[in-house]
Amino acid sequence: MREPIEARHPARRQPLFQVEDTDFMFELSQLRCFVAVAEELHFGRAALRLNMTQPPLSRQIQILERVLDVTLLERSNRAVRLTPAGRRFLADARHLLKLAESAAALARRVASGKAGSINIGFTATSAYSYVPALVAACRRELPDIEISLKEMVSSDQLKRLDSGEVDIGLLRPPIPRGGLGAFRVTAEPLVAALPGGHPLAQADQPRLEDLASEPFIMYEPYEARYFHDLLVELFSRASLVPNYVQHLAQIHSILAMVHSGVGVALVPEAASNLRFSGVVLRPVLMQWERPAELFFVWRSDNDNPLLPVIAGIARDLAAQAGSIQSMDRSIQ
């Protein structure tokens, strides 16, 4: 094109002047041609295998050799042999073709949601029961995906969802309207956390007012806002004024305090998975009940193909857990 016409047919017998603009590269189809010839060591048979005729095959091999500036095949009139460079390149050619194949397959898998990676944010308390169950289910149904988990409070999750750093948030209400999809995955009752020897631990089901008259370990109003606000509303509706002796954000810290006899607390049922020795959990009798809710949240315009798949898994899991949970509660 930018070369003079005569350069099109340079006396091909002198490879001396073959400058080869270097931005030229072979194509995978040429590798396929080469592999076929190298395996058959016969242009005719190779052409047959490639569903083409021999002359264009010869030409493709010549082009490949010219681009590489390497003789790959030694053609005597009676036999075709690989040169050492050809032998070396054959291995690489096979490798490249295989990689190309698997790159295509992987792209397809990612697009169909069978493979890929996803970032999930979760609140500290959800880690006690729902998150492990969800991750286990995903690992089972989508063994090839990469799940990256990050613990953060609900408000941070919303920020990261917005910025795209997180694909899925497992967080506490409230959930802002704009551009987010969400559904509830757990709704656990709050249970009383009591020191083993505490009088209330004898009762099957202490009443909320009993707890309110004990030294009470409360949630931190900012880092654990959801539980803080939930308890405030609970006590307020019951017209109770508990005696807050300590504010903490983490459930395991609260249970440690209960263990040490600092006071009693209300924790979500999933805390039972912590199995804190010397601390007993008891369902609480209360007038107005509200479960601790956890939501599965995503950005509506997130196009990660794993999202709908994992959302489906999460929904199924929630349904199962829900039925078990209600069963549990009916037993109590």
Place this chain on the structure above:
Amino acid sequence: MREPIEARHPARRQPLFQVEDTDFMFELSQLRCFVAVAEELHFGRAALRLNMTQPPLSRQIQILERVLDVTLLERSNRAVRLTPAGRRFLADARHLLKLAESAAALARRVASGKAGSINIGFTATSAYSYVPALVAACRRELPDIEISLKEMVSSDQLKRLDSGEVDIGLLRPPIPRGGLGAFRVTAEPLVAALPGGHPLAQADQPRLEDLASEPFIMYEPYEARYFHDLLVELFSRASLVPNYVQHLAQIHSILAMVHSGVGVALVPEAASNLRFSGVVLRPVLMQWERPAELFFVWRSDNDNPLLPVIAGIARDLAAQAGSIQSMDRSIQ
């Protein structure tokens, strides 16, 4: 050809039915297109970078996506974004392009003799001095090549040279005429191997007839034919009839025998590299001298590009060693 004529012009105008026979594969040029677009996130700029115009670029990306059956790029009218599958495929595409590049480079290196692999056969005795020197020189000048060394007797080397299992033979004469190239790389004098306390070990230069009157350790006539025949001729020309007390093939076995006082022997000078304790080596005074020769031999039609390069190294080494050797001898 075997298809009906009409099948040649399938209704190409309906992409609706483009079933894509799946044996179609993308090409590296399309990967380059995709990488450019994915990096620029802008078809126009990417086209500029690829030295083409935007429409064909768009088309190539579409073809790539159709072949993969995966949407790689999300084109809103205002911005281009990668889909998750596209992000995944981008990494693979870059990897493939890099591999293709280095495969080409490696093929060129192999063709030019800067890389590659070569099989070298050598006789047991050559391992004491010339082979290590040659291998060291090759490792220094051709750090990227793979040298495979196999010890075998000269006749076996010739067989393997013929079959192509060995590219280079380091062997003893005679060398058959047919289709082989060869040059001499070492010519070492034979020296006397004597027990440390032996009377002849006191002399600076024992005479051949002195050795012939001692119990003499001889080379095995088949496995060490070259040295056997050499010594036979040596003694025959000097009209000596030595007293052969033992026949052995390996030099180190012979020296061990000398060490044990079984007798004396004649060994090539390079045996001094063995440093056998209690055995002294002495130059021998003889009428008619003939050095033990080692040849570098290859098949004339061997097209391994390393062959001429290593042959050059071997020749240089021989020249150097030759001069040092003569120096050594002049000192003695």
Place this chain on the structure above:
DNA sequence: CCGATCCATCCAAAAAAGGTATCGACCTAT
């Protein structure tokens, strides 16, 4: 609502790839 931006589409022209026929070298068999 208009102009700018940007990707997709259309179409004619150019390039590339494919196919048929044939060449030329070489090996084999008569």
Place this chain on the structure above:
DNA sequence: ATAGGTCGATACCTTTTTTGGATGGATCGG
């Protein structure tokens, strides 16, 4: 020795693909 067969390269023509300019259509900012 020579005729016939084999096999890769070449010549030449046809088909397919790619290219690039022009244009379309959607969207965003002013």
